[in-house]
Amino acid sequence: MLLAIDVGNTNAKFALFRGSDLLARWRIATDDRRTADEYMVWLDQLMRIEGHARGDVDAVIISTVVPRALHNLQLLAHKYFGVEALVAGRGAVGWGIALKVDEPQAVGADRAVNAISAQAVEPGKDKLVISFGTATTFDHIGPDGAYRGGIIAPGVNLSLEALVAAAAKLPRIAIEAPANPSVIGRTTESQMLIGVYWGYVAMIEGLIARMKAEVGKPMTVIATGGLATLFQEQAHLFDRIEPDLTLNGLMHLYAKQNGQK
Structure with missing residues (x-):
């Protein structure tokens, strides 16, 4: 089995694949101080709960946007699974797609892996991955799978945390869809929720429209990440939601590296 590890700035996701089948997935808060031993104690218990044994894993592939987390994950692969981890975008593990931007070396590993995955689900089409x-x-x-550039915006939770941190009287609220479509809030909490939720919807709609206009061709809009479903519930912004886009991209990258389809 393949153990795929995707380390983001907030969470690290782990998944087991047998061929192209995703068997199990788990996540843990990203902490670049976490040791290989700590990862294994946590992972071993979860694997056992799902009916998998450590000895079932014969390959590991890692994608990370947190460079300091890499060493301990490589040590995890070597010490506990007896394999040398492949690291997406490094050494012999090329992307297999063109990065048609001015600074290809600066493209985040997660974004390149998402491009690989998006091409697998929508080949031959222009795609917008959110x-x-x-x-x-x-x-x-x-349409050829090449990464052609994009946009980086503050995340929803990051925006809300900044708002609460900067305004002493504003309460901390959870991100959720407003109870009704009104954009006139009657309480502080409802006004904050409207601003965050519908304000973000407006940003997404606007950026989708601008990118489609600039590309000048139909685009399939693919969303991934935990909040994609929340926005789709009321705003219907995306053509498809792929919760495991990055993990599947790592699976496809490993398959390409090993001459598999």
């Missing part, structure tokens, strides 16, 4: 994380990113993937 990823909801610490930042919200909008990426144009060409």
Whole structure:
């Protein structure tokens, strides 16, 4: 089995694949101080709960936007699974897609992996991939799978945290869809929720429209990340939601590296 690890700024996701089948997935808060031993104690218990054994894993692939977390994950692969981890975008593990931007070396590993995954689900079409994380990113993937650039915006939770931190009297609220479509709030909390939710919807709609107009061709809008479903519930912004887009991208990258389809 393949253990795929995607480390974001907020969470690290782990998944087990047998071929192209995703068998199990887990997440843990990103902490670049976490040791290989700590990862294994946590992971071993979860694998057992799902009916998998450590010895079932014969390959590991890692994608990370947190460079300091990499060493301990490589050590995890070596010490506990007896394999040398492949690191997406490094060494012999090329992307297999063109990065048609001015600074290809600066493209985040997660965005390149998402491009690989998006091409697998919508080959031959222009795609707009929206990823909801610490930042919200909008990426144009060409019909040939090439990464052609995109947009980086503050993530929803990051925006809300900044608002609460800067305004002493504003309460901390949870991100959720407003109870009704009104954009005139009657309480402080409802006004904050409207501003965050519908304000973000307006930003997404506007950036989708601008990117489609600039590309000048139909685009399939693919969303990933935990908040994608929340926005789709009331705003219907996306053509499809792929919760495991990044993890599946790592699976496809590993398959390409090993000459598999």
